[in-house]
Amino acid sequence: MNQEQSSLVLQSSSNFSPPEGVKLSYGTAGFRADATLLKSTVYRVGILAALRSIQTKSVIGLMITASHNQVSDNGIKIADPNGGMLSQLWEPFADSLANVADPFELVQLISDFVSKEIIPLDNVRSAEILLGRDTRPSGEYLLEAAKQGISSIKGAIYHDMGILTTPQLHWMVRARNMGMNSTEHDYFQQLSQSYRCLVELIPDGKKASKSNDKVVVDGANGVGGDKLEVLRELCGDLSIEVRNSSKGEGVLNKGVGADFVQKEKVVPSGFGPIDVGLRCASFDGDADRLVYFLVQPDSKLIDLVDGDKILSLFAHFIKEQLDVLKDNELEKPCDPYHPRLGIVQTAYANGASTAYLKNLGLDVVLTPTGVKYLHEKASEYDIGIYFEANGHGTILFSDTVLSWLEDRNSELSSACTGSEKHKAALRLLAVSKLINQAVGDALSGLLLVEAILLHTGWSIQKWNELYKDLPSRQLTVWQFALFFIVIKVKVVDRTAVVTAKAETVVVQPAGIQEAIDTATAKYRHGRCFIRPSGTEDVIRVYAEAATQEETDSLANSVAKLVDQFLGFGSSQ
Numbered sequence: 001m002n003q004e005q006s007s008l009v010l011q012s013s014s015n016f017s018p019p020e021g022v023k024l025s026y027g028t029a030g031f032r033a034d035a036t037l038l039k040s041t042v043y044r045v046g047i048l049a050a051l052r053s054i055q056t057k058s059v060i061g062l063m064i065t066a067s068h069n070q071v072s073d074n075g076i077k078i079a080d081p082n083g084g085m086l087s088q089l090w091e092p093f094a095d096s097l098a099n100v101a102d103p104f105e106l107v108q109l110i111s112d113f114v115s116k117e118i119i120p121l122d123n124v125r126s127a128e129i130l131l132g133r134d135t136r137p138s139g140e141y142l143l144e145a146a147k148q149g150i151s152s153i154k155g156a157i158y159h160d161m162g163i164l165t166t167p168q169l170h171w172m173v174r175a176r177n178m179g180m181n182s183t184e185h186d187y188f189q190q191l192s193q194s195y196r197c198l199v200e201l202i203p204d205g206k207k208a209s210k211s212n213d214k215v216v217v218d219g220a221n222g223v224g225g226d227k228l229e230v231l232r233e234l235c236g237d238l239s240i241e242v243r244n245s246s247k248g249e250g251v252l253n254k255g256v257g258a259d260f261v262q263k264e265k266v267v268p269s270g271f272g273p274i275d276v277g278l279r280c281a282s283f284d285g286d287a288d289r290l291v292y293f294l295v296q297p298d299s300k301l302i303d304l305v306d307g308d309k310i311l312s313l314f315a316h317f318i319k320e321q322l323d324v325l326k327d328n329e330l331e332k333p334c335d336p337y338h339p340r341l342g343i344v345q346t347a348y349a350n351g352a353s354t355a356y357l358k359n360l361g362l363d364v365v366l367t368p369t370g371v372k373y374l375h376e377k378a379s380e381y382d383i384g385i386y387f388e389a390n391g392h393g394t395i396l397f398s399d400t401v402l403s404w405l406e407d408r409n410s411e412l413s414s415a416c417t418g419s420e421k422h423k424a425a426l427r428l429l430a431v432s433k434l435i436n437q438a439v440g441d442a443l444s445g446l447l448l449v450e451a452i453l454l455h456t457g458w459s460i461q462k463w464n465e466l467y468k469d470l471p472s473r474q475l476t477v478w479q480f481a482l483f484f485i486v487i488k489v490k491v492v493d494r495t496a497v498v499t500a501k502a503e504t505v506v507v508q509p510a511g512i513q514e515a516i517d518t519a520t521a522k523y524r525h526g527r528c529f530i531r532p533s534g535t536e537d538v539i540r541v542y543a544e545a546a547t548q549e550e551t552d553s554l555a556n557s558v559a560k561l562v563d564q565f566l567g568f569g570s571s572q
């Protein structure tokens, strides 16, 4: 790093000293903390984004959000050139960069990294960063910090894209780097056109029986509801009622939103008796998570239709289209290509969903928590569908399957336009354009769910019973618990917990896994695991059992074990 560049960083960094006594880590989904602690981190991530852009010769994204966390928190994450999460290879550098205190050490750290990674800092052709933020008030001044970080690398420029959902920013980065239209308008156009295309492809017989009843959407008092209102206008007769948009009185994520609904299983604010029986959905604060729910007759509790169910609906639909497309031997015996459809879940996935998916004949794999792991795994398939139970997920299409679908489309459009086969190819192509290829996206996920429900003619009640249908198809899914709970336990040092086997087994501290196993064995269909959160300073305890009471009891007894092994009492 030359003298001029070093002094630029030295000078600008003097306004951004990291807070004392706080150690930040890139975590499951970027840096997150109380917003007052983040100015220096965001500035430094600005530097990192500029370096990443120079190194990859591509546009990079920076999103300022703390997703479903409380409004006083904020965070920052990086979108890599393909629109996905930052390469894990750069995470250690991100951690060091965020935590180094002395300005001269900061310059040294950057300089060493630049040399090690051979980043051509002296010959910067272009380095471009797209900036986005959610509706948090702290986003404004953190954005300024990001801009200053970027500007302290010579030749790097930024474009402030304003308030966006996280998936919109990832989508834009990917589109920019692929040379495609990449504005917010383009995003809305692509999603709405693909949705309308799927609706047009609904078989004629089914169309008549459709009553397009409305879906009521909880926008978590954040950005998602606002964007959905724009999208709704472009989607023809899709009837959407948005509640809890950012323009209302409510506080971001407080008593609302996908995380609240999924974890608490109670109705979000703004919903009540008038919604009993309606199809309802919740986004999280930055609209990368989507869950559906039904308000129970008592109008307080909900039946949750979570990420596992959305995944199952998508898998069912995609598999159906692939089956229609499959050549029958007589018709075309020599097409050797059969797209591999794969499903990726985490240990939080309900056992019943995994059983359902396997029963469809699908390949199901588990990864650790965090989209960066699921996304990577899903991209190994021709069509990879991934979802976290909390509602973050998408469907990835490989280049190979896309060109195969294009070929099938042209073949079939000349041979048998309008046939079910032709329509199946067109549907899969429309799904690949509708569903965000960069990250899970509540807006595109909602449109796909709505299109599939119209296609199948299913009500949300029928969809919710997807797994319960199974016994009639010879699979004893009642052997799997349908109840689960996730609770948090504060401990002295959460990094003392080390897990293996996609986070299903604890290897450290010694003895705790045996104790968890003993506790779990006492419950019918019990399943339980613990892991350190990557976004909060807690240990999460997941428990599943035959009834809600047994589930709660299992979770509480394991929470006690966590406290015994790792809690504040344990260290004395």
Ligand SMILES: CC(=O)N[C@H]1[C@@H](OP(=O)(O)O)O[C@H](CO)[C@@H](O)[C@@H]1O
Residues within 6 Å of the ligand: 028, 029, 067, 348, 369, 370, 371, 388, 390, 392, 486, 532, 533, 534, 535, 536, 540
């Ligand atoms: C149990 C749970 O919901 N964990 C969430 C949560 O991660 P933790 O590492 O558990 O804090 O936030 C992540 C980012 O949004 C999300 O990917 C993940 O699924």
Ligand SMILES: [Mg+2]
Residues within 6 Å of the ligand: 067, 068, 284, 285, 286, 287, 288, 289
């Ligand atoms: Mg989120």
